[in-house]
Amino acid sequence: MTRTLNPYLNYNFAPVQTEITTQALEVIGELPANLSGMFVRNGPNPQWSPIGQYHWFDGDGMLHGVRIRDGEATYCNRYVRTKGWEIEHQAGKALWSGLLEPPQMDNPHGAYKNTANTALVWHAGQMLALNEGGAPHAIQLPDLQTIGEYTYNGKLVSGFTAHPKVDPKTGEMMFFGYSFAPPYLQYSIVSDTGEIVRTVPIELPMGVMMHDFAITENYTIFMDLPLTFSGERMQRGEPGLMFESHRPSRFGIVPRYGDNSNIRWFESSPCYIFHTLNAYEDEEEIVLIACRMNSTTVLKVNDSPTDREADIPRLYRWRFDLSSGKVQEEMLDDVPAEFPRINENFLGQRTQYGYAGRMDQRPLPLFNGIIKYDFNNQRSETHEFGSGRYGGEAVFAPSVNATKEDDGWLITFVYDETSQTSELVIVNAQDVTAGPRARVLIPQRVPYGFHGTWVSDDKRLFWGTGNRGIG
Secondary structure (H helix, E strand, O other): OOOOOOOHHHHOOOOOOOOOOOOOEEEEEEEOOOOEEEEEEEEOOOOOOOOOOOHHOOOOOEEEEEEEEEEEEEOOOEOOOOOHHHHHHHOOOOOEEEEOOOOOOOOOOOOOOOOOOOOEEEEOOEEEEOOOOOOOOOEEOOOOEEEEEEOOEEEEOOOOOOOEEEEEEEEEEEEEOOOOOOOOOEEEEEOOOEEEEEEEEEEOOOEEEEOOOEEOOEEEEEOOOEEEEEEHHHHHHOOOOOEOOOOOOOEEEEOOOHHHHHHEEEEEEOEEEEEEEEEEOOEEEEEEEEEEEOOOOOOOOOOOOOOOOOOOEEEEEEEEEEEOOOOOEEEEEOOEEEEEEOOHHOOOOOOEEEEEEEEEEOOOOOOEEEEEEEEOEEEEEEEEOOOEEEEOEEEEEEEEEEOOOOEEEEEEEEOOOOOOEEEEEEEEOOOOOOOEEEEEEEOOOOOOOEEEEEEOOOOOOOOOHHHEEOO
């Protein structure tokens, strides 16, 4: 019997096994003089051949970083050395199965492995590698070495979303943890100095997969979407996690320091949202912009597999009227796009611009360009990677002393299928239709991954270990 080829273990999704550190790299074009810092991207990279079926979300976290400084660029890549990675490294084989296999309740090391493979955040002088299934992991810059689990001195009592939000005005960081057992959702706030100052439960009817959320200047927005978990379904031999197309989408809006007693819920059409672009306040309305799918088969458990619009994300806008309770939902662009980003110096505020990866028409999650949205003028422009070239999430890096919202650079890794090589591409955010300002040639392949971040050299304690939250 011929085994079906798993695309997420092949092509440029395939893992790389070598961790390297380079000196000055070859640059085509010119590195911007007003760009100094480090770009780091996280993604799945299984250390060993997986047990059973492999899902893209399963791989061990690997960080790929490019440091730009004094007109030169260097590269290094490192595994996030989680406890699970260390245990499997010593065993010399995989010990945990993945999302497409039944939970390993009899695994002596625990039923699940925290892979720390999804995203990154820089907050209070510390880089954290994130996976919503467990605690963050502290990462040292610039060598990307793992310091250890970061539990805020034991004050972390829930999971930790892969997409925390840092308020650029106050320095506070908001995050949540969801669970498939009560309490289904817990909401936390971290002070600008890196201390958890508040954790409150938010009531949900049942467990849901909640990947992202949003903040405004005064509010936090949660998304109770119909990708639900049910133990009763599992007992009937049905999927535990399933998209229920008959259930509405619910959006909960709570004051930043509020709790379950003053959250307000708004209903809209069934959908799934992996990633939000931004949210802001507009008089009596809360406005949310995000990439919306009609439904999702992400874990092959959708109850409507014939839906041709499943898993096709498009940029939408919701308006939630706090006075009337009404909801408006509208599509902003019919071009499939995902991994939305903004200039995070404006997070939670009304922005003119947003950015997202333009999706290729192939069934795999490949991005053939970067879309720049101009919300004020209701138009968009696209940077094309070129034939046979595919990139990932474009992170916005502000120019030093920037005076305009889009004064900065869009940074992402791009893989060339013809030459089978990878490079870091730097695009002028004010002129996205032009070619890259610089292409940094990477001496080994960088597999497709998830989310990244830019940490500028002017960040306080940039190169510190900041390990006060370990343990």
